[in-house]
Amino acid sequence: MPAIEIKPDIYWIGVNDRTTDLFEGMWPITDEGVTYNSYLIIDEKKVIIDLSKAIKTDTFFDNISEKVKLSDLDYIVINHMEPDHTGVFQILRKMAPQCRILGTPKTKKMLETFYGITDNVIEVKDGETLILGKTELVFYHTPFVHWPETMMTYERKNRILFSCDGFGGYGALQGTIFNDQCGNIDFYKKESLRYYVNIVAKFSNPVLKAIDKLKDVDIAVIAPSHGLVWRKNPAEIVKLYKKWAEYAAGKTEAGITLLYGSMYGNTEMMMNAVAQGISKEGIPVEIFDVARTHSSYILPSLWTKRGVMIGAPTYEASLFPPMAQAVGAAVHKRIRNKKMAMFGSYGWSGGALRELEKLTEGAKWELTDSYTFIGRPAAEDLKAGENFGASFARLVKEE
Numbered sequence: 001m002p003a004i005e006i007k008p009d010i011y012w013i014g015v016n017d018r019t020t021d022l023f024e025g026m027w028p029i030t031d032e033g034v035t036y037n038s039y040l041i042i043d044e045k046k047v048i049i050d051l052s053k054a055i056k057t058d059t060f061f062d063n064i065s066e067k068v069k070l071s072d073l074d075y076i077v078i079n080h081m082e083p084d085h086t087g088v089f090q091i092l093r094k095m096a097p098q099c100r101i102l103g104t105p106k107t108k109k110m111l112e113t114f115y116g117i118t119d120n121v122i123e124v125k126d127g128e129t130l131i132l133g134k135t136e137l138v139f140y141h142t143p144f145v146h147w148p149e150t151m152m153t154y155e156r157k158n159r160i161l162f163s164c165d166g167f168g169g170y171g172a173l174q175g176t177i178f179n180d181q182c183g184n185i186d187f188y189k190k191e192s193l194r195y196y197v198n199i200v201a202k203f204s205n206p207v208l209k210a211i212d213k214l215k216d217v218d219i220a221v222i223a224p225s226h227g228l229v230w231r232k233n234p235a236e237i238v239k240l241y242k243k244w245a246e247y248a249a250g251k252t253e254a255g256i257t258l259l260y261g262s263m264y265g266n267t268e269m270m271m272n273a274v275a276q277g278i279s280k281e282g283i284p285v286e287i288f289d290v291a292r293t294h295s296s297y298i299l300p301s302l303w304t305k306r307g308v309m310i311g312a313p314t315y316e317a318s319l320f321p322p323m324a325q326a327v328g329a330a331v332h333k334r335i336r337n338k339k340m341a342m343f344g345s346y347g348w349s350g351g352a353l354r355e356l357e358k359l360t361e362g363a364k365w366e367l368t369d370s371y372t373f374i375g376r377p378a379a380e381d382l383k384a385g386e387n388f389g390a391s392f393a394r395l396v397k398e399e
């Protein structure tokens with residue numbers, strides 16, 4: 001996509017990526033895509049804010065050259081060093097060596113370790129301003145949204161906050177960069193949540209601190225480095241991020257994530273009975289087959305919902321490995337304080353439940369009930385499973 005004007009003399013010059021399969025080498029985006037948003041401000045001083053991953057670099061440099069000569073650039077503002085925003089650095093450095101690079105003290109160190117760049121680098125203090133001509137930039141240090149060196153940059157004249165990973169989301173552009181022109185906003189909200197839980201959620205406290213720090217800043221446009229530019233009601237994405245960040249410690253939604261895996265259909269039969277019981281109680285339930293669903297899609301449900309129902313067979317005297325992997329991913333992402341129940345089939349000895357409790361102990365997933373059975377569930381087992389699901393749903397509702 002060519003450069004897009006956001007405000008007079010301020011342009012989106014990013015890259016729309018529909019070819020990368022795995023974000024950070026692990027999170028699937030084959031169907032959804034992603035953007036690496038970069039921005040250009042043309043004033044007496046000419047500035048690029050954040051760069052791009054080293055993909056489609058021809059498009060990226062075409063977007064810059066469309067508006068300004070590389071030799072005329074004065075500054076590059078680096079809000080965040082992760083290579084999805086800095087991958088083009090080595091080429092850019094060769095093409096525009098005169099550019100001064102602005103970032104936090106930690107950014108300065110990372111520029112050396114990631115790219116061997118040590119000259120023309122300027123540390124900016126928290127709250128420091130830089131006059132560009134008619135407008136000026138203010139730098140706010142926001143550590144750990146998402147790495148320790150991160151900051152956000154505020155452009156005063158047009159009241160634009162360049163927030164980098166903060167308020168960003170997965171999702172390639174579908175013809176527009178702006179939220180008010182987007183006819184598929186629910187897709188971007190869903191992908192923002194998936195991005196939040198996959199990438200940022202572990203740093204929810206720093207996210208809340210950053211939101212609090214910026215609460216008195218007059219923001220008309222939020223321009224993150226992934227996903228849509230929020231120029232209509234930018235408070236909407238801030239509110240969503242705040243809500244998701246507060247889930248880390250506070251009360252989540254009255255709903256149940258039902259994770260199951262099944263080797264020969266026995267645990268799956270029980271899963272259907274348990275799900276019937278849950279649904280009869282009128283509580284939302286999301287069901288995932290852990291052997292067939294990447295944890296990227298499971299984690300948002302676990303993050304937002306209060307209850308977790310686990311359906312897994314015993315496998316070689318332990319928990320069904322795809323379930324251990326899914327639960328392990330949730331524990332790694334600090335998904336904590338859940339009500340949990342477990343059901344599953346075993347052949348001759350149990351073991352799944354014991355391993356599940358061990359896995360989730362540190363994350364405080366409280367086991368409230370369990371129902372295990374040998375081999376194929378009989379009709380009375382299925383009836384009991386339905387009641388088991390209903391009683392767990394009531395417990396989650398009542399909390």
Ligand code: FEO
Pocket residue numbers: 080082084085146147165225226
């Ligand atoms: Fe979009 Fe943490 O990089």
